[in-house]
Amino acid sequence: MTALAHDRYCDEIAHQVEQLRAVVTSGADLSGTVPTCPDWSLEQLVRHTGGAFRWVELLVRTRAEEDIPEDRVPLIGGPEAKGDAAALDAWLAETGGMLVDALREAGPDAKVWSWAGICTAGFWARRMTHEITVHRADATLAAGLPYDVAPEVAADAIDEWLEIVEFVQRTEPDDPAGELRGPGRSIHLHATGGTAELSAERRGTGVPPAEGWEWVIELHEGGMRWRRGHEKATVVLRGPLTAVLLAFYRRLPLDSGEVEVLGERELLEFWLERATFG
Template structure:
């Protein structure tokens, strides 16, 4: 979602499983991993998972998003701020890879400083149902997780997400997809997605047992309901946690991810076609 999208009117948190300090730390760590994936790469290369962007444009998107969120938090914004009004959000003054790398690092550091100064509960505008600084700490951490995958899949860099962060990233995605605003926005795509017996089970096979990294996507109503659970479903996907994340975000196919599919594959395929904020 972008700065131009309409704010939600309903208050209420999107519950995360990590604390504010952890999200801030992960935002810094994921930005460093993102930067590492870009170093030495051809920044004019097209990003296969975001084919409208080059690597340089992907980096400018990530760094701009960081600065935009940081500006919202730092100013305790009560309404949307346009990207064009955020200092430095358009990219670095220089055009070299080194300038881009420094710009990415500085943007993440400034945003984390604003988030830490504000605290999780500070009131801040957002496009979702949670209007707090905590929402932005979580959102920017996961935004960077997913776009780091785009960079890694382009450059061939290694890609692995810490288990607690990966599981929370999946939680957040499902929470966002379950918002009434998402259902309203995606009405025209809903044919064949919802109905009796339409359920999906995601099972991470490599996650620590105490993480309970299994999810049920219940599509039997008129919009998504979800929960962490081990239950029989119309289709089950079993594989490593990071690979499940990549498949759910449409960054890697089930086949390329080496995910085992049991049951009616079409239920999951229709969900992937439906659930996209692009």
């Protein structure tokens, strides 16, 4: 599947950082638990996201040929002061700028170590785009704020997630994703539009729906396979694109009312329990 252009990822990272900073400075309780990542507070979530950016920035800037331990990454944990929204915001702003600058300077084809065997700066531009795309959803939902994302970014995030599950199945035989096998079972993701809000109360006005996006995931004995398309399947997850994205990333409950499940719900639940990352 063709990914987005490198500059598009860089632009999106910069945009997402601005959006996440708006959550940090919104007055939201930084100590509050993030429902979709219950082991973290909102502040810990932001520090995790910024820390990942700091690590990748160092990888890309130094053209690393191997992994860099976290203890060698300056300020990976964020500002010393805890509960200080202004300090956290300043650190996040600096961090995002550093990463975008490093990625733009490197270009998509620069050789950089990665855990996925795709050793380019372009891999990291895409990975960090979707790292913050999903974690910003965690943050905004925790803060009780509306969330949306550009349709092409949401669709590419689903593509990347499916590629990660494929990779884990190939390289980590003991991972729960390895159980996603077996003939005759399939999942159809049917996203009905690109401007998907999470509830009727949050809907904007005057925004026409974008074209739909659809995926077919087949579970075979040798591993899962996927493609874009519209076909009959064992189970269908249907709804606005943003809602489908968040449900597929386990950020939105299947019974939220924002998505519809048709067919064998148990298969979709089986997938969601086993398609994990990190």
